[in-house]
Amino acid sequence: MAKNFEDGVEDVQQALNAGREVRGHGPYGMLIGDERLEFRPVVIADPVPTRRQILEAGGVRDTVEHLLFLMSQNGLLLELGDGLTVDLRSAGVERFLVFRNDRSFRFELDDRVIEWGATRISGLTLKKLASVDPLTFAVWLDARGGKDRLIGDAELFDLSAPGVERFYTALRTITVKVNTRPHQVHTETLTFDQVVKLAFADAATTDSRVYTVTFKRGPASNPEGTLVEGGSVHIKDGMLFNVTFTDKS
Structure with missing residues (x-):
């Protein structure tokens, strides 16, 4: 997510990423996220804000009905209760999570x-x-x-x-069969090019060689059909692909 802090605002995350100490005075730019871990930038002046100050900086007015967590760089969450403060100049303090819950x-x-x-x-x-x-x-x-x-x-x-x-x-790990041969892949989707490469490791689409990919036994969203060049398809265990080519040379 791009942050657009104005000139003069200390970007706490940028300072940490650069390996330098966070400036000793505000204002400070930090990130506040929600239960989907979607973050947005906010600015706060106090280097040691209270729970209420952080919530209000994030647009929360009814602070009693909300929970605030500090999210450390390793992903650990620490709930901040009433009366507690956070020093924004400390290493790793740049992200918070807000929940509306009791x-x-x-x-x-x-x-x-x-x-x-x-x-x-x-x-x-x-x-x-x-x-x-x-x-x-x-x-x-x-x-x-x-x-x-x-x-x-x-x-x-x-x-x-x-x-x-x-x-x-x-x-x-999902096992699919391409031209009757089993292949293990580590993704929930496969592209046209990926399936063709599983069938023919040295495959290359040219003006004279065109590949056709069909599939069956797929998930409910796409149980069977044709995979076109540039497209992708959701996969599941046991899904079958058939890859053929036409050589026009």
Whole structure:
């Protein structure tokens, strides 16, 4: 996300990325995010603001109904209660999360305990908190004695049930067959070029050689059809692709 701080505003994240000390006086530019980990820039003058000051800088007027968390560079969340202050000049203090809720929820993610301020959390947000590539990694709920459950990117998991939920991320592996040969891939989609390369490692589309890609046994969104050049398709385990070419030379 691009930040557009005015001249004279100390960009805290920029200072940290550059490996220099944060300036000793304000105003300071920092980031405030929501339960989707979508951040926006805000400016605050006080180098040691209170919880209320940070919330108000983020546009929150009814501070009693909101929770505020400091998000460290390694992804750990620390709830800031009434009366607590944060020194913006300290290393790693540049991002905050705001939730409209009256209590937090605890869960584990990759053996790390996290306090979360919203009742629900999406699979994509869990991946962001775990700092993994959302395209090649999946997140699972550890069922402890049962079958672990895949959490989809858009799924909103309810954290309000009793107990501490345990999630873990792992490299997603999907097996597809291309021209009857099995291939393991680590993504939820494949492009036309990727499928062609799986069929013919040295493939190159030219004026004289044209490839045709068809598929079947795909997910509900695209169970079967033709994949055109420049396009992509969602995949699942056991999906079948057939790649042929026409040589016009």
